[in-house]
Amino acid sequence: MQKISRLKRELHLxxxxxxxxxxxxxxxxxxDDLRAQILGSADTPYEKGIFSLEVxxxxxxxxEPPKIRFLTPIYHPNIDSAGRICLDILxxxxxxxxxxxxxxxTVLTSIQLLMAEPNPDDPLMADISLEFxxxxxxxxxxxxxxxxxxxxxKDENSGTPSTEGSLAEGISTxxxxxQKRKQGDGSRKxxxxxxxx
Amino acid sequence: MESADSNDKGNxxxxxxxxxxxLDRLDREEAFYQFVNNLNxxxxxxxxxxxxxxxxxxxxxxxxLRRLQRIKEGxxxxxxxxxxxxxxxxxxxxxxxxxxxxRQTGNTTRSGQRGNQSWRAVSRTNPNSGDFRFSLEINVNRxxxxxxxxxxxxxxxEASNAEDIENSQSDTEAPGSDLPSTRQSRPEMPTSEExxxxxxxxxxxxxxxxxxxxxxxRTRARTDRSRSxxxxxxxxxxxxxxNISSQTFDNSVVGEAEGSSRTRQHVTQSQTLHNEAEGSSRTRQHVTxxxQMTGTEISTPTTIQFSAPEARNSPPATTLETxxxxxxxxxxxxxxxxxxxxQVRRVRPGEYRQRDSIANxxxxxxxxxNNTVTYESERGGLRRTFSRSEQAGVRTYVSTxxxxxxxxxxxxxxxxTSVAIQTMLRQxxxxxxxxNYFLYDSDTGGPGPVPNPTVEAVEPPNGGxxxxxxxxxxxxxxxxxxxxxxxxxSASGPRRESRNNxxxxxxxxxxGSLPFLSLAQFFLLxxxxxxxxxxxxKEQIDNLSTRLFGExxxxxxxxxxxxxxxEGNKLRKLPxxxxxxxxxxxxxxxxxxxxxICRRAVLASANRESVV
Numbered sequence: 006m007q008k009i010s011r012l013k014r015e016l017h018l019x020x021x022x023x024x025x026x027x028x029x030x031x032x033x034x035x036x037d038d039l040r041a042q043i044l045g046s047a048d049t050p051y052e053k054g055i056f057s058l059e060v061x062x063x064x065x066x067x068x069e070p071p072k073i074r075f076l077t078p079i080y081h082p083n084i085d086s087a088g089r090i091c092l093d094i095l096x097x098x099x100x101x102x103x104x105x106x107x108x109x110x111t112v113l114t115s116i117q118l119l120m121a122e123p124n125p126d127d128p129l130m131a132d133i134s135l136e137f138x139x140x141x142x143x144x145x146x147x148x149x150x151x152x153x154x155x156x157x158x159k160d161e162n163s164g165t166p167s168t169e170g171s172l173a174e175g176i177s178t179x180x181x182x183x184q185k186r187k188q189g190d191g192s193r194k195x196x197x198x199x200x201x202x
Numbered sequence: 203m204e205s206a207d208s209n210d211k212g213n214x215x216x217x218x219x220x221x222x223x224x225l226d227r228l229d230r231e232e233a234f235y236q237f238v239n240n241l242n243x244x245x246x247x248x249x250x251x252x253x254x255x256x257x258x259x260x261x262x263x264x265x266x267l268r269r270l271q272r273i274k275e276g277x278x279x280x281x282x283x284x285x286x287x288x289x290x291x292x293x294x295x296x297x298x299x300x301x302x303x304x305r306q307t308g309n310t311t312r313s314g315q316r317g318n319q320s321w322r323a324v325s326r327t328n329p330n331s332g333d334f335r336f337s338l339e340i341n342v343n344r345x346x347x348x349x350x351x352x353x354x355x356x357x358x359x360e361a362s363n364a365e366d367i368e369n370s371q372s373d374t375e376a377p378g379s380d381l382p383s384t385r386q387s388r389p390e391m392p393t394s395e396e397x398x399x400x401x402x403x404x405x406x407x408x409x410x411x412x413x414x415x416x417x418x419x420r421t422r423a424r425t426d427r428s429r430s431x432x433x434x435x436x437x438x439x440x441x442x443x444x445n446i447s448s449q450t451f452d453n454s455v456v457g458e459a460e461g462s463s464r465t466r467q468h469v470t471q472s473q474t475l476h477n478e479a480e481g482s483s484r485t486r487q488h489v490t491x492x493x494q495m496t497g498t499e500i501s502t503p504t505t506i507q508f509s510a511p512e513a514r515n516s517p518p519a520t521t522l523e524t525x526x527x528x529x530x531x532x533x534x535x536x537x538x539x540x541x542x543x544x545q546v547r548r549v550r551p552g553e554y555r556q557r558d559s560i561a562n563x564x565x566x567x568x569x570x571x572n573n574t575v576t577y578e579s580e581r582g583g584l585r586r587t588f589s590r591s592e593q594a595g596v597r598t599y600v601s602t603x604x605x606x607x608x609x610x611x612x613x614x615x616x617x618x619t620s621v622a623i624q625t626m627l628r629q630x631x632x633x634x635x636x637x638n639y640f641l642y643d644s645d646t647g648g649p650g651p652v653p654n655p656t657v658e659a660v661e662p663p664n665g666g667x668x669x670x671x672x673x674x675x676x677x678x679x680x681x682x683x684x685x686x687x688x689x690x691x692s693a694s695g696p697r698r699e700s701r702n703n704x705x706x707x708x709x710x711x712x713x714g715s716l717p718f719l720s721l722a723q724f725f726l727l728x729x730x731x732x733x734x735x736x737x738x739x740k741e742q743i744d745n746l747s748t749r750l751f752g753e754x755x756x757x758x759x760x761x762x763x764x765x766x767x768x769e770g771n772k773l774r775k776l777p778x779x780x781x782x783x784x785x786x787x788x789x790x791x792x793x794x795x796x797x798x799i800c801r802r803a804v805l806a807s808a809n810r811e812s813v814v
Contacts, residue, residue, distance in 0.1 A: 009224060010231045014764045034217045036224055067762060068790055098794050105790055106761035106798040 008066050012036055015108050027113045029060065037062040041073075041113055045156065049121045050148035051079065054156030058116070059088075060109060070095050070103035071112060080144075080151035082123040082134035091129040092119055233263040235763075238785045239771055241270075243748075246772075248273055250788060251740055737793040738805060746804070747775045748784055761799055762786035778802045 016039075019029045026044040039060035045051025057076040063069045073095060075088035083091040093102040094115055128134030136144040238246065238255065249255050254269040751767040759766050760773075760783045767773065772784040780799045782790075787798070795804050 008231075009227050010235075010765065011763050013228065018764075034220065068793065098796060102801065104794075104796065104798040104801060105786070108764065 008062065008064065009036055011067055012062060015110065018108075019110055024110055024114045024117075026117060027110070029109060029113060032059075037064075037066075039109065040076075041109075043113060043117050043120065045152060046117065046121045050145045051120050051152050051156065054079075054152035055158060056120075056156050058113070060113075062109075067105035067108070069097060070101065070107075071109060073112065073116065078151060078155040079120070080133060080148040081120065082125050082128045082130055082137050083119060085129045089129065090116060090119070091124075091127060092116065227260075230260070230262055234261075234266065235765070235783075235785075237263050237266050239768075243772075245270055245274075246784070247740075247744065250785075255785070738791045738795055740792070742805060743774075743788055743791050746777070748772055749775065760786055762790060776802075776804050778804075 013036075016029075016031065023029070026046065027041065029039055029041040032038045032040045039062070041058040041060050043056045043058065045054035045056065055077070056079055059072075059074050059076050061072040063072060073090060075084055075090065078086070078088075085091075092115060093100075094107055094112060095101065095103065097103050123134075123137055125134040125138045133144065133147075136147070234255075241249065249266075249270055252273050254273055255266070749772075751769055751771040751773050753769060760781075762782050763786050765783070767783070773781045774784045774787045775781045776787070776797050778797045778800050780797050782798070790798055791804060796802060797804060
């Protein structure tokens with residue numbers, strides 16, 4: 006694929022003119038394994054949170070979409086407890102809407118947008134989706150709680166009110182945080198009408 | 203301390219090497235684009251259509267140039283052999299990728315290599331008639347020193363197991379009653395490869411037979427044991443066609459070892475004999491087997507009937523046994539070639555009707571001179587040919603299936619034909635799986651694998667029921683060649699069992715010991731994807747306009763590769779006016795049918811435009 010040369014250009018663009026609230030960098034000096042951070046937008050329950058994502062570029066990129074998942078736990082109707090994201094542009098047509106003119110930057114921006122505007126009609130997490138639809142306040146509360154617990158960095162949250170969960174784990178790229186999240190989510194039932202191959 | 207240092211150093215080296223390889227690749231990619239840009243239209247098309255362009259960055263410019271020259275000199279078919287392995291280090295993904303693209307593109311050739319086997323797959327599509335032809339050729343190169351248990355002259359079952367890591371399922375489940383004896387009876391199989399070729403044909407039959415009546419199998423195994431514990435051939439033959447394969451086996455090995463044409467002729471003659479027997483029995487079975495459960499009873503006499511020739515064959519087979527054991531040392535070992543050839547042909551409605559009504563015609567012939575055996579069977583409009591030839595020491599097995607179908611590509615399958623084809627492909631591919639199984643497990647012989655409990659999960663849900671009517675025909679066609687049609691005639695009961703068995707072999711395949719292993723998986727797993735709109739054919743792509751990039755163009759960057767156009771770049775303009783590098787967009791359109799920028803359907807708008 007045009008993979009490497011295209012990636013080089015993309016990384017250059019990402020470093021020179023990154024979209025607001027998004028950073029992306031190479032992980033382990035590898036070309037096809039990137040890490041990204043999305044800042045929770047203002048006026049969303051994810052505000053002040055820093056969400057880490059893993060961006061894996063498949064061999065056939067850009068003819069195949071990048072594989073992106075959240076490393077930081079996030080309470081969101083379209084993102085499951087393993088961090089998988091239900092988003093059409095992350096899938097190939099005809100089921101999805103990926104196309105090679107998209108790139109890492111646009112995809113991350115879309116994810117940022119998805120965070121701000123969940124799509125409860127195509128839920129990955131059925132119960133969160135119901136909550137979002139019918140009990141918005143609870144949803145917002147929970148999402149905020151999760152954000153504080155998992156996505157807010159300790160040292161920079163001087164103004165953050167501390168509920169029980171302010172033992173922030175920082176940016177949980179480390180495996181222990183992953184484990185913790187998985188355990189913590191055990192009670193939540195996962196329904197996956199939104200299937201990601 | 204020191205070790206830590208060296209570790210660090212190792213890591214540094216590693217990332218350095220990684221960086222270096224990325225840089226190399228980058229260079230190659232740039233060279234690729236340059237190369238593609240410098241190609242003239244004709245050469246580009248030639249290379250693309252023969253799938254010689256490969257992946258940017260994977261191959262060097264020199265290699266591309268070499269391929270171009272080669273393709274200009276001769277047809278791609280000849281190139282495959284030299285090309286083999288060079289084009290892409292094959293793995294399951296590679297061939298699956300290829301298959302994915304094959305379904306959309308026209309003619310493609312792909313080859314690869316693994317271990318001592320190499321494969322080459324060719325697909326051809328005639329966009330006008332909808333004919334589709336797919337052939338897969340597997341070459342087994344014995345001299346490549348893939349350590350074979352036979353070569354080690356290690357008769358113990360463990361030795362063979364060592365070779366079958368991938369087939370662990372069978373190994374764990376196989377220790378059935380008949381297995382140990384089987385293994386011991388075949389410690390010196392000449393080579394796995396030799397068997398393999400035959401097993402393409404015989405194995406399925408055995409599986410089915412086994413699945414249909416496990417009792418029978420056990421009996422047979424016991425009989426074999428008592429009859430001639432050292433005779434491997436008796437394991438294999440079960441019906442007429444199995445005799446064929448076993449004779450092939452005798453024949454080739456004997457011929458190989460002694461060059462005795464007399465023996466060869468003798469064998470061929472007996473083949474003919476058996477064929478006749480097969481034909482008759484087939485007819486009979488076909489008539490009776492409409493009630494499903496009689497299958498077992500019917501096939502039992504068949505077995506008996508054909509076990510006679512088996513017994514007759516014993517003497518040469520024993521010879522084989524001895525020559526087989528010495529064979530590893532024998533010079534001039536020949537790589538057998540296995541060719542599977544699938545043709546999907548469009549048939550006029552009337553033709554189809556007629557064949558359908560006739561339902562079953564079979565003839566077989568054997569040609570002694572060039573030692574070619576061909577079997578043809580027709581049934582329900584499906585035509586299946588199985589031929590085997592041995593020339594210059596290369597044995598070739600060709601199995602051809604022709605399916606009447608309106609249009610197999612681009613427009614999508616109709617429900618029934620789709621199922622039929624899938625069934626058939628599954629059979630073929632599973633055949634490969636079985637083949638592969640024998641590549642590694644040949645000295646366990648036919649009765650090696652035991653029906654697998656995990657099968658059900660692998661089996662696609664819609665496979666069984668929906669294909670009943672057509673599927674029967676399809677099912678029958680491969681079966682016919684090998685089994686005399688009785689299986690095809692029998693209804694769902696036994697067939698399901700055999701399906702399950704096939705699923706079982708798929709399970710073996712999941713362990714992925716050969717590239718085409720995943721083929722079966724591919725076809726199984728992709729069944730539900732058949733509603734996907736396919737990409738464009740190369741003709742459709744070629745119909746889109748192209749131009750050379752000039753200085754005063756507005757949009758300067760190809761959004762696929764995010765590279766700015768340079769003067770002289772060939773651009774393709776989609777009906778929606780979006781432009782891309784030719785090689786960038788062609789690749790996307792071979793699998794998709796929308797514009798990468800605006801997502802408008804390329805074809806629909808193309809039609810609209812042509813109207814305007």
